[in-house]
Amino acid sequence: xxxAHDLDAADxxxxxRDLFVGTDSPLVYLDGNSLGRPLxxxxxxxxxxxxDEWGDRLIRGWDERWMALPRVLGNEIGRVALGAxxxxxxxxxxxxxxxxxxxxxxxxxxxxxxxxxxxxDNFPTDRYLADGVxxxxxxxxTWIDVxxxxxxxxxxxxxxxxERTALVVLSHVAYRSAWLADxxxxxxLAHDAGALVLWDLSHSVGSVPLALDxxxxxxxxxxxxxxxxxGPGAPAFAYVAARLLDEVVQPIQxxxxxxxxxxxxxxxxxxxxxxxxxxxxxxxxxxxAMQDMLALLGEIGMDAVxxxxxxxxxxxxxxxxxxxxxxxxxxxxxxxLRGGHVTLNHPRMREVTQALWQRDVVPDFRDPGGLxxxxxxxxxxxxxxxxxxxxxxxxxxxxG
Amino acid sequence: xxxAHDLDAADxxxxxRDLFVGTDSPLVYLDGNSLGRPLxxxxxxxxxxxxDEWGDRLIRGWDERWMALPRVLGNEIGRVALGAxxxxxxxxxxxxxxxxxxxxxxxxxxxxxxxxxxxxDNFPTDRYLADGVxxxxxxxxTWIDVxxxxxxxxxxxxxxxxERTALVVLSHVAYRSAWLADxxxxxxLAHDAGALVLWDLSHSVGSVPLALDxxxxxxxxxxxxxxxxxGPGAPAFAYVAARLLDEVVQPIQxxxxxxxxxxxxxxxxxxxxxxxxxxxxxxxxxxxAMQDMLALLGEIGMDAVxxxxxxxxxxxxxxxxxxxxxxxxxxxxxxxLRGGHVTLNHPRMREVTQALWQRDVVPDFRDPGGLxxxxxxxxxxxxxxxxxxxxxxxxxxxxG
Numbered sequence: 001x002x003x004a005h006d007l008d009a010a011d012x013x014x015x016x017r018d019l020f021v022g023t024d025s026p027l028v029y030l031d032g033n034s035l036g037r038p039l040x041x042x043x044x045x046x047x048x049x050x051x052d053e054w055g056d057r058l059i060r061g062w063d064e065r066w067m068a069l070p071r072v073l074g075n076e077i078g079r080v081a082l083g084a085x086x087x088x089x090x091x092x093x094x095x096x097x098x099x100x101x102x103x104x105x106x107x108x109x110x111x112x113x114x115x116x117x118x119x120x121d122n123f124p125t126d127r128y129l130a131d132g133v134x135x136x137x138x139x140x141x142t143w144i145d146v147x148x149x150x151x152x153x154x155x156x157x158x159x160x161x162x163e164r165t166a167l168v169v170l171s172h173v174a175y176r177s178a179w180l181a182d183x184x185x186x187x188x189l190a191h192d193a194g195a196l197v198l199w200d201l202s203h204s205v206g207s208v209p210l211a212l213d214x215x216x217x218x219x220x221x222x223x224x225x226x227x228x229x230x231g232p233g234a235p236a237f238a239y240v241a242a243r244l245l246d247e248v249v250q251p252i253q254x255x256x257x258x259x260x261x262x263x264x265x266x267x268x269x270x271x272x273x274x275x276x277x278x279x280x281x282x283x284x285x286x287x288x289a290m291q292d293m294l295a296l297l298g299e300i301g302m303d304a305v306x307x308x309x310x311x312x313x314x315x316x317x318x319x320x321x322x323x324x325x326x327x328x329x330x331x332x333x334x335x336x337l338r339g340g341h342v343t344l345n346h347p348r349m350r351e352v353t354q355a356l357w358q359r360d361v362v363p364d365f366r367d368p369g370g371l372x373x374x375x376x377x378x379x380x381x382x383x384x385x386x387x388x389x390x391x392x393x394x395x396x397x398x399x400g
Numbered sequence: 401x402x403x404a405h406d407l408d409a410a411d412x413x414x415x416x417r418d419l420f421v422g423t424d425s426p427l428v429y430l431d432g433n434s435l436g437r438p439l440x441x442x443x444x445x446x447x448x449x450x451x452d453e454w455g456d457r458l459i460r461g462w463d464e465r466w467m468a469l470p471r472v473l474g475n476e477i478g479r480v481a482l483g484a485x486x487x488x489x490x491x492x493x494x495x496x497x498x499x500x501x502x503x504x505x506x507x508x509x510x511x512x513x514x515x516x517x518x519x520x521d522n523f524p525t526d527r528y529l530a531d532g533v534x535x536x537x538x539x540x541x542t543w544i545d546v547x548x549x550x551x552x553x554x555x556x557x558x559x560x561x562x563e564r565t566a567l568v569v570l571s572h573v574a575y576r577s578a579w580l581a582d583x584x585x586x587x588x589l590a591h592d593a594g595a596l597v598l599w600d601l602s603h604s605v606g607s608v609p610l611a612l613d614x615x616x617x618x619x620x621x622x623x624x625x626x627x628x629x630x631g632p633g634a635p636a637f638a639y640v641a642a643r644l645l646d647e648v649v650q651p652i653q654x655x656x657x658x659x660x661x662x663x664x665x666x667x668x669x670x671x672x673x674x675x676x677x678x679x680x681x682x683x684x685x686x687x688x689a690m691q692d693m694l695a696l697l698g699e700i701g702m703d704a705v706x707x708x709x710x711x712x713x714x715x716x717x718x719x720x721x722x723x724x725x726x727x728x729x730x731x732x733x734x735x736x737l738r739g740g741h742v743t744l745n746h747p748r749m750r751e752v753t754q755a756l757w758q759r760d761v762v763p764d765f766r767d768p769g770g771l772x773x774x775x776x777x778x779x780x781x782x783x784x785x786x787x788x789x790x791x792x793x794x795x796x797x798x799x800g
Contacts, residue, residue, distance in 0.1 A: 021455030031459045038455045047447035050689070054631055055421030055438045058762060059431045066632055094680025096654030097497055120666070125655040125680065128668035132653035225681070231454055232466055232684035253532035254496030255525040264767065266520070268528035280494025280525065281625070284632035286686040289450070362459060367664065 001318055004386035013308050013378060020379040028388045030363040033203060033341045033374025036229035039292040049288055070282045077237050080298040083211035088239050090274045092282050095202055095236035096125045098221045101250035101277060102238060103133045106167040106196045106219055108249060113166035119144040119152050123175045126200055130169055149330040151179030157186055161193040168195055173203035173339030176366050178331040180208060180339045184215040202226060207309050207340030207377055209302040212239055227376060230290035235283045245273055254279030296378065305377045309340045312375040316342045316385050323393050330370055343370040352395050361391040401718055404786035413708050413778060420779040428788045430763040433603060433741045433774030436629035439692040449688055470682045477637050480698040483611035488639050490674045492682050495602055495636035496525045498621045501650035501677060502638060503533045506567040506596045506619055508649060513566035519544040519552050523575045526600055530569055549730040551579030557586050561593040568595055573603035573739030576766050578731040580608060580739045584615040602626060607709050607740030607777055609702040612639055627776060630690035635683045645673055654679030705777045709740045712775040716742045716785050723793050730770055743770040752795050761791040
């Protein structure tokens, strides 16, 4: 196997790593799928925003730039990362709040249907929301059982779908296993059953190329603080296919989703287009940082990003086989079925994670017994992966 | 009448103005009730956050500080500005989303009751939300008609309340007139009828002292980008009285409102206490700036802030009587009934506002014919008010 330093030397994207804060420190950061590193230029972007834009333009900033920013950034995410034509994507609220709005909207688009389908290993917030939406709308949940090392296949979904299915809620990349779902195939299956699909793209956007329009996707939501490096709690994005925009209605009827926010009229009428997904005042300060990463991703292109991502995850899997034979790979070994992270299982991984953090090696832990290595394509080096896995070896040895 | 420069010279808070970005520029800013000016230290706070906290602590920042920040900041807002004991206030989401959650929660706390009471001049997002919540929960709206120059009085509220009232939604300071509602009195009236009150504090917090606990308030929401200077779209706060915390349930069941977010268990159980109002990942970057203003308000105290606020609004009203006799004051002349802004009506105020903006005098406009002067107590000087009103005079003269 090629050594880490040779792989880094051959990596055509290696120079991008220097653009991120802290990549020159000894810290090994393997949790970019929880929170991406900031770009160095982001510090200056935020401070000049305070002084030159907020401080100088004041309320005029809304007319000049901020009011359009949710749609401008949405279009940019759509173009760079989602394979989505303009006018279908918007930034605002948390992933959770946007998922809630789109779940409610989807259920309303399928009156008479009584079930929401999702898998038991979907991300907790998705499951909790679906449970709440089902209860308040008088629907039931149909659960798909998946192995925690894989995800929802066509066969599993087909068995769960019926003429009662209103909505299928799926993660594109599973948060534990990194299982990469078949976006086009599962969407088609659901459509054949007359159901809508709501994709959670949180663990794929910015690391796996997406093609929402080509999938004939209906609805999607994704997170911007992982592979889009928007900073802790940065606002999420929502996608609604153009063909649904006229009908989609979400329940949080606020002024910014209204047809004319400053008419301040007596009653609410939803804005035309994707703007109707908004509710309150757009979180502008939180939307600043992601612009730096989107510019980079646009420059590089998602195919090259994916190639690096696969290089990193393949390297981690290969080296784990050598260095950590007592662990099992809980992620798909087939690269075509794998997102941007790798999970290694071992009964003592909770202790291992704690010990690693103490020596400035920072992966994540997910029950049961999963050491989750999030490998950000542009800021993670092969050497960083190597040092991380060697540290796992040392910790496992020290635990005896 | 004392001249503006003498009032500024006598103002014990005058030195605080220098702490804000742009107060040394010729710009006259009279819209701090839409978007407060940034403090100069905020630029450095945001840039060092990127480099030293997000960039250095990375995912560890959640355990070390960020996970607690919604409650820590909520407690600080409660202590400094709301008259609320700790454990009842939390920061997260937009004002609109928090209003939605608390409206839904309130309606669920009054089963069998069928009406939401609010006034026709309440802020649009409040009215639109109430309309949507009423429809989805099978309730009706009972509207209070108010004069656009005043607000909801005890008599008006008493006439609207009945044994059918589940919830009353009130603004503490009316967004157009600056009418200051009687927090304690109206809360008591609603309670006597068995209803709950949801206060929107957006136009009062940081300019008018509040005493939520002393009012026996139930629920409240407020904005942090006006008089708390949190920056455009900064996240809002929600208050739930301690006596309601065990029963209150909101519909957006996300992981951050769950009892153990990282248990990632099969089903949602709401967290104990105010944490259950959260849904998604807290918007940390958007929560940074308000800390600088909260520190100042805590140092100065809300009584001194209110005194300056009343000085500014009284001065504006007195000078408008001299300089702008053709305008009418659409705000209460009695200072005890007035919040932190003053609205002057004239049929041509829309044109006037446009002309003022072109000469770097920035008030706001609100239909019908209202020039709204938002006077931020710590960043607005008497001289700024004087220059603004003289500019209005010149523009009115030039319009002929």
